[in-house]
Amino acid sequence: MNNFIILPxxxxxxxxxxxxxxxxRFAVQKAISLLAAASSVVIALCLVQMxxxxxxQSLYLGGWEPPFGIILVADQFASLLxxxxxxxGLAAVLYSFRTIDRERxxxxxxxxxxxxxxxxxxxFLTGDIFNLFVFFEVMLMSSYVLIVLGxxxxxxxxxxxxxLVNVISSALFVITVAYLYALTGxxxxxxxxxVISENGQTGIITVVAIMFLVVFGLKGAIFPMYFWxxxxxxxxxxxxxxxxxxxxxxxxVYSITRVFTLIFYHDTGFTHQVLxxxxxxxxxxxxxxxxxxxxxxxxxxxxxxxxxxxxxxxxAANTSSSVLGSxxxxxxxxxxxxxxxxxxxxxxxxxxxxxxxxxxxxxxNHPFLGWLFFVSAISLAGIPxxxxxxxxxxxxxxxxxxxxxAISMVVLLSSLLVLYSVLKIFxxxxxxxxxxxxxxxxxxxxxxLLPIGLMAGLSVAFGFGIELVSPYFTQAAEALLNxxxxxxxxxxx
Amino acid sequence: MKTNDxxxxxxxxxxxxxxxxxxxxxxxxxxxxxxxxxxxxxxxxGAIVLLLLAFDVKTVLNILPINYINLAGVGLFIAVxxxxxxxxxGEPFLxxxxxxxxxxxxxxxxxxxxxxxxxxxxxxxxxxxxxxIQTIGETE
Numbered sequence: 001m002n003n004f005i006i007l008p009x010x011x012x013x014x015x016x017x018x019x020x021x022x023x024x025r026f027a028v029q030k031a032i033s034l035l036a037a038a039s040s041v042v043i044a045l046c047l048v049q050m051x052x053x054x055x056x057q058s059l060y061l062g063g064w065e066p067p068f069g070i071i072l073v074a075d076q077f078a079s080l081l082x083x084x085x086x087x088x089g090l091a092a093v094l095y096s097f098r099t100i101d102r103e104r105x106x107x108x109x110x111x112x113x114x115x116x117x118x119x120x121x122x123x124f125l126t127g128d129i130f131n132l133f134v135f136f137e138v139m140l141m142s143s144y145v146l147i148v149l150g151x152x153x154x155x156x157x158x159x160x161x162x163x164l165v166n167v168i169s170s171a172l173f174v175i176t177v178a179y180l181y182a183l184t185g186x187x188x189x190x191x192x193x194x195v196i197s198e199n200g201q202t203g204i205i206t207v208v209a210i211m212f213l214v215v216f217g218l219k220g221a222i223f224p225m226y227f228w229x230x231x232x233x234x235x236x237x238x239x240x241x242x243x244x245x246x247x248x249x250x251x252x253v254y255s256i257t258r259v260f261t262l263i264f265y266h267d268t269g270f271t272h273q274v275l276x277x278x279x280x281x282x283x284x285x286x287x288x289x290x291x292x293x294x295x296x297x298x299x300x301x302x303x304x305x306x307x308x309x310x311x312x313x314x315x316a317a318n319t320s321s322s323v324l325g326s327x328x329x330x331x332x333x334x335x336x337x338x339x340x341x342x343x344x345x346x347x348x349x350x351x352x353x354x355x356x357x358x359x360x361x362x363x364x365n366h367p368f369l370g371w372l373f374f375v376s377a378i379s380l381a382g383i384p385x386x387x388x389x390x391x392x393x394x395x396x397x398x399x400x401x402x403x404x405x406a407i408s409m410v411v412l413l414s415s416l417l418v419l420y421s422v423l424k425i426f427x428x429x430x431x432x433x434x435x436x437x438x439x440x441x442x443x444x445x446x447x448x449l450l451p452i453g454l455m456a457g458l459s460v461a462f463g464f465g466i467e468l469v470s471p472y473f474t475q476a477a478e479a480l481l482n483x484x485x486x487x488x489x490x491x492x493x
Numbered sequence: 494m495k496t497n498d499x500x501x502x503x504x505x506x507x508x509x510x511x512x513x514x515x516x517x518x519x520x521x522x523x524x525x526x527x528x529x530x531x532x533x534x535x536x537x538x539g540a541i542v543l544l545l546l547a548f549d550v551k552t553v554l555n556i557l558p559i560n561y562i563n564l565a566g567v568g569l570f571i572a573v574x575x576x577x578x579x580x581x582x583g584e585p586f587l588x589x590x591x592x593x594x595x596x597x598x599x600x601x602x603x604x605x606x607x608x609x610x611x612x613x614x615x616x617x618x619x620x621x622x623x624x625x626i627q628t629i630g631e632t633e
Contacts, residue, residue: 006586013573020566062587 002057004050005074007043008082008121011036012089016114023108030097033110037090040117044083051079052472056479056489058127066127066490067191073127073490076476077327081124081254084334087458088246089117091451095342096239098447099349104149104237112149113243116142120247124254127490129180130187132255133173136219140166143248146240147232158235165228169218176211183208190490193263193483201266209264209271213256213278220252222312223281226305230289233301238345241297245304246338250330253308257315257326261480268318276316280407282309283414290421294356296344296429299421300337303380306414307333313407314395322398324477329391331473332379332462336388339376339455340422343369346452347429352442356425361434369445370430372456377426379459381419387463498547505547512540520615521608530611534618541623550630561627565620572613575606 015036022028051057051074059072074082092113100109119139126132144166148159181187183204184195196205214225221229229249233241256275264271286305293299311333314326344354346369351359363370375386382388392415399408462469479485516536523529544553579588591605 003580003586010573010577010586014570014577017566017569017573020569021563060585062589063585 002059004043005047005057005059005072005125006061008040008047008086009072009118009125011040011043012114012117012121016111016118019111019114020108023106023111026102026105029105029110030093033093033114034090036114037086037093040086041083041090044079044086047074048076048079048083048472051076052475056486058490067186067188070131071127071188071490072125073190073486074125075479075486075489076472077257077480078124078254080327080331080472080476081250081334082121084331085117085120085124085247088243088334088338088455089113091338091342091455092239092243094451094454095242095345095448099237099239099345101150107149108145109149112142112145116146116243116247118142120251123251127189128187129189129192129259130177133170133177136173136251137170139248139251140170143244146243147236149240150237152235155235158232161228162232165218169215172211172218173215176208176215179204179208179211188490189258189262190487193487194491196263197266201264205264206267206270209259209267210274212259212264213271213275216252216255216259217278218252220249220256220308221282221305222252222278222308223285223305226282226285229304230298230301233304234297238297238341238348241301242338242341242345245301245341246334249304249308250334253311253330256312257330257480260315261323262483262486265318265483272316272318276313276404276407279309279312279316280410282306282312283410284309287414287417287421291417291424294424294428295354296347296356296425297341297354299425300340300344303340303418303421304337306418307337310392310395310411310414313404313411314391314398317395317398317402317404319398319401320477320481321394321401323480324473325391325394325396325398327391327473327476327480329388329395332387332391332459335455335459335462336376336380339372339452339459340380342448342452342455343373343376344425346445346448347373347425349443349448350441350445351436356428359429359435360432361430363430364434365438365441366430366445368449369452370426372449372452373430374426375460376456377422378419379456379463380422382415383419385463387459387466389463390466502547505543509540509543512543513537516540520611523611524603524605524607530614531618533611534615535622537615538619538622538626541619542626545626545630550627559623561620561623563620565617565624568613568616568618568620570613571616572610575609575613578606 015032019029019032022032057074060066061070061072116139119135119142122135123132123139126135144159144163147162148155184192186192186195218225233244260271260275283306286302286309289302290299290306311326311330314322314329347362348354350362350366353359379386379388382392392411396408396411399411516533519528519536520530520533541557576587579586589605589607591603593601594604596602
């Protein structure tokens, strides 16, 4: 019983509500958002430390005990993701100050951002499968607003597609939950796990597991359900794409991880094998997209797919090191995708184009931006001292342990192509002949370097301080590998 | 030719109060019988829509000078604030309390803090419905 763990949901929610009243007072809006985002980071840090020292925390909403009431559970996996989310929220708010125009701010931009963060943290912290659906909707509704806000032609077109796909997948989510409820008679995740392990994972339960894979795969963009993502993420401004790329797909990944480690872990021979092959194809299609385009935003968007595939392969391999690797890689990827979308947004503002062939020699006038991009790029690919390395290492190690040699090789080879795709931006954009003089540039980096530096610096610190943070990640992976820990903490006899 | 809406407008003036009363009845009945904040709120916005049909947007804004987006915000604030209020007495989020009171006219009545949450829902539903209808009605 701990009211503290609702604060990461409550703070952005109350802030979002408060901002509704200040839609024409820009300075007040910014001050409130910044204050709330900063305090969320502090709260999330306390939460991580609290879970580390005292074990899994839970809160029975309204005082109703599980499995009868809704329950919030903060295990270390969820707490780490909440912390990452709050940091990304802070960086995105800072980045929006400079890149989002007045017209958008007047139409409740900052409210929508806060509601998006409410949905994401809620989805991480909930311990109830229908409540997870509700938080998904909170998150998606805000993302509909953010994707269409500004109503340029491309945004209108892509938001129709985005909305259509997500409405269908949400309907499928409800149907799947209905099936599960009919089979088990409970909605609490820990109780579901108990009921399924008592009655055995029958064929129909495996069908439901695959339906969940389709639902969360549509949200998290895995092969072959990723088709909506490249277009939709291309439409909104960079600050919004950074939020989407860093948070939305990761909630789908988180949900897959949660249901396949907590609820459906009895028939791994079938479900996890399906997941492993789907993630392999996700990686392959992701890198194909990433090397095919010469549009900087598209390249980073396709890299989201690759990362989703890598993380899910770690879950599918289901060994202790691969799950640990997935937790590392998930946190790393959220940070680095946010940094990269900020960076390509900054480049697009300077050059006025997303086309790689129309830029060059940026490093002459923007050395700091250039090196930040370089560090982020090699961190994304997983060069040893940086943050992407340890996660991928553990995933591949676990993959070999599990005997998935082919897919592990795909993961390794994908790193090479990912590196090629981002260094292509660096080499063509930053090196070479200078295309624009300072006067010809369409904008400057004023106010953007701080959030970019924050995220890139965090990624570097994460890589170098891996020894320092590894106890937290080990604790997170332990609870994923042993569902009994989670169930014990929630149901507590 | 200018149409004469005198029958519609007169009937509206009478029916409006019946609908609003029914909406308030539904709101308070929700605890023990079908009803509650959602249908109550929809019914109340139905009354305002009838007003919009009988008169025009400007007149209705004169009668009810409400910013509906802010109304939804107030409703959300009441609902969430009620949930957070349980912090003050050291109970989990959204805990509610109830007791019986002797009220004048009504006699022994059960009062529960869940009604405050429902009031929030009621205001949000009115705010959102009217925002949608007014926004679509005003765009050319």
